[in-house]
Amino acid sequence: MTALDTPIVAAPARRTAVRRAREGGVSGPLFVSGYVILLLAFGVLPTLYAVFLAFTNARGQFTGLNQFLRVFQDFRFWPSFGDILVYLVFWLLLIVILTVGVAVVLRSRMPAPLSAAIRFLYYIPGALAGVASVLVWLFMLDPSVSPVNWLLKGLGFDTFAQVLAPGHLSLVFALIAFWTGAGGWIVVMYGALNNIPQEVLEAARMDGAGPWRMALHIQIPMIRKWIVYMAILAFAAGTQLFVEPQLLQTASLGRVSPTWSPNQLAYVYAFQHGDFNGAAAISLVLLVIGLLGAGLLVTRSGLFKVDEQ
């Protein structure tokens, strides 16, 4: 498994001039068949069906871009993307600055056992991903039960309703996402830092670089790929926010808008208006954002190789 622990990708070996004969005969296609069926059924087909729905109306007639124009004109559409955008700014700033910063400190300025203990404690909330994390934070943010109600009251929040004022939600969701996700990423960044060759760090130290310059000019640039990887994954996942606002909406007696995020708006289209064409149009917009992020990372980052020869 050592190969899996090293994040630095070796320079691709030169392509052999002569192509090998087809190895494995027909067994290759047979071995992938089960997975390909699932890929078609739950990856390709739903995408195609969503495309079909988004370009037709309820009677199945082709309507061009009308469904898109219709959802774009919905008064809830742009605000939901605005919400997500503010959330993404908070979330990306928090995760990039703090995970990288903490990983550098834990790697270079700390006795190993202490560093390991801290990484482990930071990582534990990851087990509470999803619904559990939102419920825990409902308690944390409700001044009547919160263990830090002195802090909430100090910030001027006396009731749960004040905490959940519309303007605060982006930050609340960013905090929840950071609570569950950051620990895992700190561990990953730490692993990436570990793979910087010791000689490089030695050489910099000989040149008189202090810890700050070392971090800014050597360590962080050398794990840049991983930071980009994390940021794109966090961005793509952030656009899809659903569970958090949906649960908060349940818990706040409807004070939180049921269409806070784009995915929630698509949900409302499908389940409350019975408008599957509109829901498909919104989903498709989100799908394209996800595809763009993924495509960029796969083709441009150099982190992935599809051809090992």
Added chain:
Amino acid sequence: MKRIIGPAAIAVVLIALLAFFVLPALWLLLAPTKTAAELTSDSPLSFGSFANIGLAWQHLTSFEDGVLFTWLRNSAVYSIGALIVTLITSIPAGYALALTKFRGRKLLLTVTLIVMIMPSAALVLPVFLELNVAHLIGTAWSIILPFSFYPFGVYLVYIYFATSLPRELLSAARLDGASEWQIFTRIALPLATPVVGLVAFFSFVGNWNNFFLPYLVLPGSDQFPIQVGLNQLLSSTPSFNPVAGAGLNITSPELALAIIIAILPVLVLFLFSQRTLVSGMLAGATKE
């Protein structure tokens, strides 16, 4: 002066983060030991009594005639069912992508990578629309089969075989007259134990925590997995929903206990898996 302020500031940030990450989890563990009244009046990190845990357990298990156990069983069926189908499909697929050649191999690998990086939530509503038109809504398979589609698992297996099993070994076996099936079952599978564990961990954790798809697809409470069940408990908790919660025994300690029960399987896996997580996440993007 600067030499003292720097480390001190760093220590403050690390300790503040420690409190941020640990306190909510600690509070959650202590919450069921207190009554709802004690939760608001006592100091936040105090321990109540074991009797209160028993009481919360009684209230929780009597909620809708023990529906909690049904939710947990459903979660187990969905997660483990999907895990089995994932392993059956992804291990041969990753193996074939790494060690055989066939037309479309590179395309399949690229598509797998893209779908793996794309957040799975992006496909949930389209999958729902598809299941709806195929009249599959509300069955266990409508959860298990979409969960089973796990491109990240295929990629992990692909990376593993591509880096740990030399092609020459397979060529030698072929020369000795071994069939492709024999090569797979006798040479590749025995070597695959570590990657099976890796795929199983990520697949199980992801499926167990999934909320979106079951929330859309399953109509009845007796079919809910625990995550969707928690949502129902939440709307029955008076402190968050005084109207619907009136007359029920589900208060904050019961809800906290339900959260602990819901995360227990994943928490146990997490406590022993930090290394697994790193190697998996780094493997998500490396290949030597």
